[in-house]
Amino acid sequence: MPITRTDVEKIAELARLELTDAEADSFTSQLGAILGYIDQLNELDTADVPPMSHCATTADAAEARRDDVVQPSLGQQVATANAPDAEAGYFRVPKVIGG
Amino acid sequence: MNIRDLTIQSLRARIAAREVSAGEVCRAALAQIEKLADLNAFITVTTDAALERAARIDDLAQKGDELPPLAGTIIGVKDNMVLRNVRTTAGSRILFNYKPPYTATALARLEEAGALIIGKTNLDEFAMGSSTENSAYGAVKNPWNVDYVPGGSSGGSAVAVAAGMAMAALGSDTGGSIRQPASLAGVVGLKPTYGRVSRYGLIAFGSSLDQIGPLANRVEDAAAVLNVIAGHDVNDSTSANQPATDYVAALAGDVKGLRVGVPREYYGEGLDDEVRAQVEAAIDKLKGLGAEIVDMSLPHTKYAVPVYYLIATAEASSNLARFDGVRYGFRAEDARTLKQMYSRTRDEGFGAEVKRRIMLGTYALSAGYYDAYYGKAQKVRSLIERDFRNAFAACDVIATPTAPTPAFKLGEKADDPLAMYLSDIYTITANLAGVPGISLPCGLSAAGLPIGVQLIGRHFDEARLLCAAHNLEQALGASLRPPIISHA
Numbered sequence: 001m002p003i004t005r006t007d008v009e010k011i012a013e014l015a016r017l018e019l020t021d022a023e024a025d026s027f028t029s030q031l032g033a034i035l036g037y038i039d040q041l042n043e044l045d046t047a048d049v050p051p052m053s054h055c056a057t058t059a060d061a062a063e064a065r066r067d068d069v070v071q072p073s074l075g076q077q078v079a080t081a082n083a084p085d086a087e088a089g090y091f092r093v094p095k096v097i098g099g
Numbered sequence: 100m101n102i103r104d105l106t107i108q109s110l111r112a113r114i115a116a117r118e119v120s121a122g123e124v125c126r127a128a129l130a131q132i133e134k135l136a137d138l139n140a141f142i143t144v145t146t147d148a149a150l151e152r153a154a155r156i157d158d159l160a161q162k163g164d165e166l167p168p169l170a171g172t173i174i175g176v177k178d179n180m181v182l183r184n185v186r187t188t189a190g191s192r193i194l195f196n197y198k199p200p201y202t203a204t205a206l207a208r209l210e211e212a213g214a215l216i217i218g219k220t221n222l223d224e225f226a227m228g229s230s231t232e233n234s235a236y237g238a239v240k241n242p243w244n245v246d247y248v249p250g251g252s253s254g255g256s257a258v259a260v261a262a263g264m265a266m267a268a269l270g271s272d273t274g275g276s277i278r279q280p281a282s283l284a285g286v287v288g289l290k291p292t293y294g295r296v297s298r299y300g301l302i303a304f305g306s307s308l309d310q311i312g313p314l315a316n317r318v319e320d321a322a323a324v325l326n327v328i329a330g331h332d333v334n335d336s337t338s339a340n341q342p343a344t345d346y347v348a349a350l351a352g353d354v355k356g357l358r359v360g361v362p363r364e365y366y367g368e369g370l371d372d373e374v375r376a377q378v379e380a381a382i383d384k385l386k387g388l389g390a391e392i393v394d395m396s397l398p399h400t401k402y403a404v405p406v407y408y409l410i411a412t413a414e415a416s417s418n419l420a421r422f423d424g425v426r427y428g429f430r431a432e433d434a435r436t437l438k439q440m441y442s443r444t445r446d447e448g449f450g451a452e453v454k455r456r457i458m459l460g461t462y463a464l465s466a467g468y469y470d471a472y473y474g475k476a477q478k479v480r481s482l483i484e485r486d487f488r489n490a491f492a493a494c495d496v497i498a499t500p501t502a503p504t505p506a507f508k509l510g511e512k513a514d515d516p517l518a519m520y521l522s523d524i525y526t527i528t529a530n531l532a533g534v535p536g537i538s539l540p541c542g543l544s545a546a547g548l549p550i551g552v553q554l555i556g557r558h559f560d561e562a563r564l565l566c567a568a569h570n571l572e573q574a575l576g577a578s579l580r581p582p583i584i585s586h587a
Binding site: 003007008011012014015016017018019020023027030031033034035037038040041042044046049050051052053054055066074078079080081082083084085091093094095096 | 196197198200201293294307333337399401402404405406408409416420423424425426427428429430434435436437438439440441442443445446449451454455457458459461462465472474475476477478479480481482484516517520532533558
């Protein structure tokens with residue numbers, strides 16, 4: 001099923017990207033070509049194949065656990081130092097509702 | 100002084116013997132960075148910090164104290180790894196002014212080992228690309244011919260080493276981003292096993308695929324850097340508990356009786372004839388050293404690129420959700436609502452390739468498409484991993500080309516994302532399976548561009564992999580140097 005301009009606009013909304021018209025046009029054709037290439041995966045019958053979400057090489061869940069003890073952290077001042085707009089240790093943003 | 104002549108171990112010995120000072124080597128590297136600034140290998144050069152650390156190494160040498168293992172090693176680090184209070188951009192406009200409050204584990208280990216971090220190297224934005232053209236700070240040029248790309252996404256790291264600006268560099272490899280630029284720029288590049296090196300402080304792209312590793316002039320130096328950065332880290336729950344071995348000591352072995360698999364799927368359509376000839380010649384060298392060459396198959400290879408571009412983009416769409424103009428970096432002006440601020444910040448802050456991948460990943464994860472795309476890709480990933488497990492029952496390492504062609508021209512694939520993606524066709528499989536891979540230079544094309552051969556090993560078998568690569572490197576002879584620095 002080819003991807004449409006409407007699909008692209010919907011995905012952009014989900015991904016919080018305010019695309020220009022030109023971007024939406026080029027992504028429609030480029031994503032269509034890429035998805036067409038990806039469709040070759042359907043040649044394979046994977047009904048009995050388990051999904052692989054991570055490499056089996058890594059520490060298992062039991063090993064990766066640690067005691068739930070409070071550790072030193074950055075603190076408010078350092079954590080907000082890179083913010084485009086911060087005040088009194090808080091991040092300031094435009095209004096969330098009523099816009 | 101030519102930085103490319105120095106090995107990590109020989110430099111340490113010469114500093115200890117007071118034949119050369121770390122400060123002198125550091126100044127030579129800084130001069131080279133300045134002289135070849137047009138290659139655009141670095142985004143930030145940390146001159147003062149490097150010289151200060153060099154002075155500390157020279158103080159130790161003067162006092163006759165034992166020097167740490169990487170004493171005086173000049174290192175460039177890809178600008179997607181955070182270094183405290185040093186601007187870290189990930190090659191993106193969205194992080195144009197970000198000064199991290201902490202240091203990545205791999206970089207902290209380098210500094211503790213006496214290495215001199217000389218700067219942050221240029222990259223494709225968020226490590227997404229195969230040419231280092233997708234950087235908000237300008238494209239990187241290949242020192243072998245400045246009309247050509249150096250590969251990517253760790254192009255700045257590869258060029259820093261190739262052009263004698265650093266003795267080694269760190270890159271990150273999600274689908275070939277260490278090995279492919281190493282191949283195109285004529286240096287050694289190692290992607291360790293997934294989990295071998297801590298990812299703490301690496302700006303995440305595809306978290307089930309990302310791995311930090313070294314680029315260097317020779318296998319021995321890559322092993323020396325891996326010795327320092329490998330090992331478990333409590334700050335990365337995916338870092339492996341497996342003990343790291345002494346990878347430099349492992350180089351002393353030979354390859355007699357080593358079974359080298361040659362998978363036929365890597366030598367088919369799309370492989371450049373010159374690359375094929377040079378890689379086959381390298382395999383003949385291994386045979387001459389006593390290795391046994393095994394014809395074999397990795398049957399699901401052709402599905403690796405489509406699987407990768409679903410899994411990596413799905414993970415990226417999630418990882419990059421954090422860049423929203425609230426906590427750090429760029430924020431679009433004049434937005435009236437929070438949602439508008441997010442959407443405009445991200446549209447203005449990200450480049451085209453990053454947006455394309457966020458879109459693809461969001462689509463693959465979205466309701467109604469998840470099973471058909473992301474779920475399907477995870478299943479085929481299992482088949483690719485199974486191919487490698489089966490293969491390693493019959494061979495010890497696998498030999499392939501690193502990239503299907505030598506370097507391509509700047510701009511040549513810029514408008515064709517799919518063609519760009521296919522330049523990673525031989526490197527992506529190792530990331531999907533989690534196994535280690537190394538690229539080393541094996542010759543030049545008629546046009547004078549480097550060609551790389553890739554060796555792939557078993558999970559956590561870097562010792563054997565590096566030993567095989569070292570033996571092959573010795574048999575191939577002296578490393579090749581770009582004409583731009585050969586008279587330095």
